Amino acid sequence: MAGINQQTLLDSLEEQVERHLQEAVRVFQNLPESTLLRPASDGGWSIAQCLDHLNSYGHYYLPQLEKGLAQSTSPGGTFKGTWLGRYFTRMMDPQTGTRKYKAFKDYTPERALDASAVVAEFIRQQEVLLRYLARARTADLNAVRIPVSIFRWVRLKLGDVLQFLMAHNERHLQQALRHLRPVVQVP
Template identity: 65%
Template sequence: MPPVNKNQFLDCLERRVESHLQEAVKIFQNEPDAVLLQPAPDGGWSMAQCLDHLNGYGYYYLPQIAKGLSKPNKAAHPHTFTSTWLGTYFTRLMEPSTGTKKMKAFKNHIPRPDLDAPAVVAAFIQQQETLLTYLNQARTADLDTIKIPISITKWVKLKLGDVLQFLIAHNERHVQQAKRHLVNAGV
């Protein structure tokens, strides 16, 4: 993959996270529990389950990102980021525009149906705020040299930049899913 300007890359990711945060605050936070917990008409996840699924990934990746960012970095902070083929592949799988194939969630990331919907929404909002903080910290980090183990196997590590774009694409996928459910629910 060709190198991209790091600040432009982070600006784009930051805009997406800001959008997820605003949608959570303006839309999901104001819905009653019954609407948030209503299963999709096709038997799919409720809005709360979509967000809880994302929270599960956040509970894993946000501490890993914090750990990576906290390591002393004596090298220069390049102004570019170069995605790996594996990072690009995972991100493309998650992007709603390129990852159109329906996928099964890993067993440990399947949300329960009986959730505390307000707590799920609050956790999602908090995680998006934390992610914005980390994106800001990443501006002075080397997105190519910091490696983060992926959630499905600790043996595979991706560059910090790849993990950030994958995580945010995954968030986008399920925020859109939850918003479609709002339309289907007639809200």
């Protein structure tokens, strides 16, 4: 499979993070606690739980990204993802990964949360991610390897991890936004 220009990929990822950040500020930041904590109509996660789940991934991946970025000082030209990285990304991408997955125990959010703190942490993490994407412009996305959160002995290319994180964030932000759609009552 052909690669993609590293700067083009980073531009795309940066746009996604900007959109996620703006959405969190515009939509979630000023919602009442009761709305943020209300479980989904199908019994699924609340908005706060969706964001807390993403925060738990951020707590793992952001320090890993920082370490990886500190190791690389020369930018790459073309990023070529691995089959495993593409698999994980497709699995999480809401467009291609329509199957539901059960969250791993360490990444399952509690029901009782400080919803405002969860939203604030998600916003903070997106801001950090934007800074890391800017730093990634001077790194080789092929050379840096990041351990995967659920199988730490598996190490993926930095570019694969960044794409997975964006797909995972998009998946759960869409899940959170579904809470805000008006419920249509059928007579």
